[in-house]
Amino acid sequence: MVRLTPALTSWKILNIAYAAPQETLLAVPETLPTAEPSVPQIGYTVAAADLPAFNMGVYRRIFVAMVFGAGKATTAGRVYWRMKKNGVSVATGSGTVAANTFFTVNAYFYNVNVGDLLELALWSNVADTVWDYKAYNVQVSRLILMNKPRLLQPCNFTSVGSGPVLVLGSPSVYGVGSLRVYHLDEELPFVTSAKNYEIIYTKDAYGMFRITYGDASNANSGALRTSTTSRPLYYINYFPLQIVTRGVRGIIEP
Amino acid sequence: MKLTLDVGIKKDMDDKEMDVLDRALRRAIPVLFGWSYSPLTGELTLDFGDVDENVMLARIEDYKAKAKAVKVLRLEFMEMVKEW
Numbered sequence: 319m320v321r322l323t324p325a326l327t328s329w330k331i332l333n334i335a336y337a338a339p340q341e342t343l344l345a346v347p348e349t350l351p352t353a354e355p356s357v358p359q360i361g362y363t364v365a366a367a368d369l370p371a372f373n374m375g376v377y378r379r380i381f382v383a384m385v386f387g388a389g390k391a392t393t394a395g396r397v398y399w400r401m402k403k404n405g406v407s408v409a410t411g412s413g414t415v416a417a418n419t420f421f422t423v424n425a426y427f428y429n430v431n432v433g434d435l436l437e438l439a440l441w442s443n444v445a446d447t448v449w450d451y452k453a454y455n456v457q458v459s460r461l462i463l464m465n466k467p468r469l470l471q472p473c474n475f476t477s478v479g480s481g482p483v484l485v486l487g488s489p490s491v492y493g494v495g496s497l498r499v500y501h502l503d504e505e506l507p508f509v510t511s512a513k514n515y516e517i518i519y520t521k522d523a524y525g526m527f528r529i530t531y532g533d534a535s536n537a538n539s540g541a542l543r544t545s546t547t548s549r550p551l552y553y554i555n556y557f558p559l560q561i562v563t564r565g566v567r568g569i570i571e572p
Numbered sequence: 573m574k575l576t577l578d579v580g581i582k583k584d585m586d587d588k589e590m591d592v593l594d595r596a597l598r599r600a601i602p603v604l605f606g607w608s609y610s611p612l613t614g615e616l617t618l619d620f621g622d623v624d625e626n627v628m629l630a631r632i633e634d635y636k637a638k639a640k641a642v643k644v645l646r647l648e649f650m651e652m653v654k655e656w
């Protein structure tokens with residue numbers, strides 16, 4: 319007797335739930351030091367509840383944490399920053415801030431896991447710059463639903479959202495990053511709403527999709543943005559909320 | 573617009589060394605808005621804020637030389653990423 323394996327897997331309906339951002343607006347702004355502080359002002363330890371949650375097991379996912387720190391310069395100067403992951407320097411930088419202007423450091427930690435300590439240190443070359451806002455959120459990138467089969471037919475991104483949505487302070491969005499879907503590790507046209515694909519073949523480098531900020535751009539890096547009216551001034555990403563697909567067995571890997 | 577260069581050096585900097593780099597970059601490239609550097613990869617990203625992309629494209633080799641970089645890696649305009 320021969321036992322046949324169906325050519326198609328069952329339908330997979332992957333739902334992804336994202337935790338709300340953690341935000342804090344200090345009642346009393348704190349003055350930034352003029353040299354790097356020994357203890358960063360902003361720190362978050364990644365908890366399981368912070369991570370995007372899936373309604374089924376997935377073969378691979380990479381988590382990207384975004385940490386925001388914001389404040390205001392009274393005198394024109396420069397704000398310096400350092401990102402640390404588990405005490406190790408990941409990236410450093412600086413940005414110019416005009417007088418009486420808000421600044422926001424957008425810091426992206428690529429590939430974080432539960433227990434990781436993510437820190438952001440801020441200092442200034444002038445003595446009257448303050449900080450008063452911090453936030454933290456985690457998104458998912460480079461997801462591979464199943465190790466085998468990798469050919470998905472169809473692969474429907476049936477719901478696409480965007481975020482994080484920050485509400486404290488006087489927030490504004492500076493840039494919006496599209497969802498980047500990949501077939502054979504080749505990037506398809508950018509996605510900003512639900513989109514159906516007849517075929518997706520998932521390869522190891524980029525998986526099914528990448529987010530823009532924190533992966534395609536600014537992975538383990540940061541950017542400082544300024545505004546006379548808004549803080550935080552931040553980037554958001556489009557990301558999948560639901561993917562409906564099924565795998566095709568018996569295909570030789572391209 | 574951001575230009576990412578490989579400077580060929582993976583070195584963590586303290587705040588004084590960052591200040592030296594900051595001054596050197598701003599002296600060489602007065603239009604610079606900000607920068608970031610990764611000691612893990614040796615990548616230096618020059619942040620020009622909102623500038624004309626054609627002006628930027630024409631000056632990539634000049635900025636590469638001024639930053640003493642060994643290779644141009646990426647140019648980012650809004651969410652578009654061009655990689656070399």
